[in-house]
Amino acid sequence: MSEDTFAFRLKVLLEHKKLSLQQVADAVGISRPAVHKWTRGGEIDYSNLRRLAAFLDVNWVWLRYGDEAVRDLGLAGTTELPMTDLRRRYTAEIMSNEARMKHAQEAAGIVTWEWNLVTDELIYSSNCEKLYGREIHSNEEFWEILHPEDSIWLNADALKDMVASKAPRVWDFRIILPDGEIRWIESRVATLLDDASRPVRVVGTTIDISARKEAESALLRRLQLLNDAARIAGVGAWRWLRAQDELIVSDEWCRLFGVDPAKAPRHYIELSQHIHPDDRAAREAAVNDALARRADYRVLYRASLPDDTWRLVVEQGHARVAPHGEDVWLTALCRAAQPADMQAGAQPAQDGAA
Structure with a gap:
């Protein structure tokens, strides 16, 4: 379960305040099974939401929709989700999953990257240098290592066309390492959109396919x-x-x-x-x-x-x-x-x- 959900915030608050499902049910005026459904991701109507938020002494917008909704509405004040055993277990699980994913990613030689179209910031995973022979911080630095024959078709214009089409792409291209070695790369690229269907980020995964190309x-x-x-x-x-x-x-x-x-x-x-x-x-x-x-x-x-x-x-x-x-x-x-x-x-x- 994500931390940014109504059910998760409710369960953390109940644990922090040491409240039982029955106590919440009595305070709000509903059945215990109904409260249990809320903690499992069930929907809650507006009147019950307001009574529940008042009983827990939290902002009802934050309780139902989270921090981002509070910021978007320009509401004053912030609500800090308390650190409970549930949150500690959840945080530990996230860290463990991220560690396993990072290990698997590096073992497989997969490099991930993200290009923020708003800030023009380009971020590569930590194993970028192992694949490319150098760290990459901008598209300009990437163009520098691209094989001249492939730079004819893979360039800034190709990126613009890909973003404009909003369609995923798979590109096979060559790079030149600092020692002159030529390496074949496969890059899978996708454009991410905001709620208004505007491109905001480009994400991709790249992997060395030199052995496959040689075969x-x-x-x-x-x-x-x-x-x-x-x-x-x-x-x-x-x-x-x-x-x-x-x-x-x-x-x-x-x-x-x-x-x-x-x-x-x-x-x-x-x-x-x-x-x-x-x-x-x-x-x-x-x-x-x-x-x-x-x-x-x-x-x-x-x-x-x-x-x-x-x-x-x-x-x-x-x-x-x-x-x-x-x-x-x-x-x-x-x-x-x-x-x-x-x-x-x-x-x-x-x-x-x-």
Whole structure:
């Protein structure tokens, strides 16, 4: 429960004045369960609120709405909430939670920050220097460590646009540490509004994602290598996850069959559209046999090209149980057939296909 609630203030006052729920009920003229509901966050009507505040000898506005309401109304005097065991336990719990949160935040390498749009004050959490290599006290100091290529799009104008849109953003950018090391950062940013929906603060969390970016870059390099090798070898590939009917085809498969990669087939049945009608049945029989036996297959057929010509293709595939369940993966390689393929054990899917 927050300290800034009617229920909390009431419970502290009852403890401080050593009042029972029944004593309050008798003084206000209501039932004991009704008072108990107030201490649990229940609503209180105006007449009972005034009688309760008079009995407790406190300002009724403060009792119901707290210090901020008193200040907003310009009322004289302040009410100090007494320090009771309840408040001590609550304060200790807050401090403990904050300590745990700070420890978890620092262990995870998460930096939090807040930019006050009214005062232009920028405050970072205490672990800022560990992430950025220096303390940051203003947006100008942040721009100084931003990678030049990223400062083209992440700048004061980008911040203004984000605040004006009032929409949260996620930014990936690079910073340069004092020793010249480049570090990738992910920042999640949100704009906080006042009661009139005016932007008053920008808050954010940032974390080092250099390891993730390096892994993504390494994966991309490996994929580029495989794509280059497949193109040089003239070998296309596809994989079908049968239960989900999820089909993935390579760029080289698209080139071999004359298909725009942006319009590549996404379902297994679409593959047959790129095979000569006279060859589909025999090829499908070979595939079904491999699926039934969890085995290999090899077949020749004519690929129908967009210009109404065809190309003789050899397709070699393997069916196996998927590593994450009982489903079946079917993986195949396709390439333009060579004369030697006719003597390699695969026959045309249909007589006369060669």
